[in-house]
Amino acid sequence: MLIASALSALLALALLGVLAGGEMWRHRVVYFCCGLASLVLLAGGLKHLGTTPGTGPEVVLPIGLPWMQAHFRLDNLSALFMVVVNLSTAAASFYGIGYCSHLPEPRRVTPFFPLFLFGMNAVLIADDAFMFLVSWEFMSLASWLLVLADHKKPENRSAAMIYLMMATFGTFCLLTCFGLLAGAEGGYSFPAMRKATLDSTAGFLVVALALLGAGSKAGLVPLHAWLPLAHPAAPSHVSALMSGVMTKVALYGLIRILFDLHGQVPWGWGPAIMVIGGVTAVLGVLYAVLQDDLKTLLAYSTVENIGVVMIGLGLAIAFKGSGENMLAALALVAGLYHIVNHSIFKTLLFLSAGAVITATGHRDLGRLGGLLKRMPWTGAATLVGAAAIAALPPLNGFVSEWLIFQSLFKGPSLPHWAMKFGVPVVGAMLALAAALAAACFVRAFGIAFLGRPRSREAAEAHQLPYSMRLPMAALAALCIVLGAMPVTVTDALSGVVFPLTGVHFAVSSDLGWPWLSPVSSTRGSYSGTVLVMVGLGLFAVTILLVHGFGTTRVRRADAWDCGHPEDIPESQYTGQSFAQPLRRVFCSSLFGARETVRMPEPGDMAPASLKVRLIDPIWVYLYLGIGRVVDFIADRVNRMQFLTVRRYLLMMFATLVFMLLVVAVRQQK
């Protein structure tokens, strides 16, 4: 009931947003109410998450197709994602109160923002394919309008166009997928789909189409191409939601189909999905580490994290398909934990990117620097977010990566050779992605927030209003809490995975509360709580020892820099120079990275230059290739447009004869 009223409130707010016009306080009211509605939905999700797993309450509304009503249901999986979604939307809405006045045209954002929130929440509680797809489209189109908010820039318009095309493709795949799930009788409600049995061809197609449909929204390589274009084009609080939350809604769709509606995915899909996940993770983070645009960097890092989650989901499918339900539950808990974590720190980082853009007007790393001193709150929160996404203990990102590694290490226990040889390779990819993510965020934080300012605007950056700082602080605090108390989270998640795997799973098996010990206590364990306490203790002892034995005097002086300090900030490392070793090691064959240095002759006054050339293989070989094929076919088909009526009739006749022949042959069998 509460959830229904909150959702209707969001629809009403969209109307209010239209009426807000040029008055800034009205926009602020809309954002504030959006935040309240999100908090209500968050409370609803949390409340349901606490109850025992079951089918959940059902609501049927007499809307939608005439012969079919709209079904909604809140079960544990929906409730978990509702928590994930609304945690971030609440933060982004409250952030919007202060942020909306800095947008070029707030009128183009405020009305669609509540619609976007509504769409995402409606996908989660839809209980039939029709409502699911309608809400999915609602979410896609609302976010498309938000991507177009700053429509005067040509790159935003082309990003929106590509996004629209990919969204259409994704929905088309999902539509076909649900069509197969519904079967010939057309049972479009989810309970009917669960009961239906699929033959092996249909089952195969359902998984493939779900991967294409939901995967294109989530940003799986090679369907990620739109994501780093569209996510950064939107206003930052919307980018935060698109990257942090909308990709999670896509993963919800995938989990719902693969683990719940389909139910019997054969194990062989597991290694396939894991390899897709591993490739997505490594490529995503390699792209990210090369980016100079703060928001594009974050968008590519989303691609990486989706890959990490997919490794967990793939493992869960391999385990479940082989009858190892306990391990499947572990892998699924690990994947879901990472979904929760990523939504929190990615929202935080995008909000902080928005803060940086608001304060300096720049999003290019080459023009930032030294912001930690000018914006201490934002800087500290970003540091927590960067450490969390780099999977450093004791923060939350580490716990989920640890769980994924633990379940990965059990992968070779399956009797399939594909798993025995494939899992170590995927493990190496995951490890590589984790290490590169650390490099990526050392670079991003170090260049933007540390060092000396690289532009006048960065040197004069100003503090932001509390409405923008508090949501970031809250999200940073959550990163710490979810990392320091992992068992509390995994216990909540085990209720979610019970209906999907059929086992009651306790991640803290025999050691008790603060110890995370999947499988058994001798198998390997981790305790964020204990590590935090002992770490803080050792930190205190270090300070006491150093200050006890030595002096506490500090003198401020010029930087030493090996004896030849340069006054100009351009002498610092830039984002590109920081990435150079990584580019040379990892990207010279993968992306065809080439550097050309031009050194003018002595006496020549021309500046020296260093040019870097990179080729995005997926864009060049896949997308442009498809484009060329489409062009080629269009050229050929173009001739058909100018035929005489006689020829058109002939063609229709020929088609009819052909179809009849097909029917005749099939009936012969």
Next chain:
Amino acid sequence: MNSLLSQIAQIFLVVALAPLITGWVRLVKSRLNGRIGASPLQPYRDIYRLLQKEAVVAHSASWVFRAAPYVTFAAVWLAAAIIPTFTTDIVLAPAADLIALVALLAVARFWTALAGMDVGTSFGGLGASREMMIASLAEPAMLMVSFSLSLISGTTSPAHIIGFILGGGIGIEVSMGLALAALVMVAIAENGRIPIDNPATHLELTMVHEAMVLEYSGRHLALMEGAGMVRLTLFMALIGGIFAPWGIATPGAGTAGLALGLGGFLAKCFVLATALAVFETMIAKMRVFRYADFLGGALLLGLLATIFLYVSEAV
């Protein structure tokens, strides 16, 4: 109760012992170079001297620069606290496993690299950038070593791995050899030893770790140097514990067992330190972009170590 006492003893043992091991490596290297060399106790004096000096902090430095030495040292110290040295019966053994160990070392690296970038000098950025490139290969290599060890022994906890090997769980395995080779290569890179990095260099273009801590002085420098020494001890405990676990005390060992474990640990450290000094004297430093071959090799060895397990099973 015993495990708590052992834990506290170990925490202070690693810190007390670390400068001695570094001093020993330096002494052996000097002798091999034909110099007399400083006493192995010299690092203690150096650290004490640095603690007495005032810390000079650049005008452009933020709080990250001043916090980083403490965080780095505490993270490395915490990592050293969970690796069994003289006994496997320590309270913190279940708090973190090999994966968490890799991550704790990553915490130290993260902060050191940020500190390098904080002052806004070209050398700091250079060091941070190279360090992260090295780590991007060394860290996965170490995780692959953990993977193969966990497949062999069924656990990722170092204490249980040692217990498993002591219990005669395995004979001589190809995989163990490959894992050892990979781990040694990672240890060389993580500790900034030759051929990856030269701890004694101040030649600008070859610096990695030194470049990041270039701006530090006084107690901050003492902590950064101390963290390096503890890290070296930690890797010796890890390599010595897993690949030569003999002598280490197990739960239920008496005083004699603990004394034997302690003696064994000291002996292992000095053997490994001497081997390190000999190795460093024999080999030249690599060019920066050859690191990728070296560490990529370590990563592949780690991967082969896991895959060889099944090859040998199948044959």
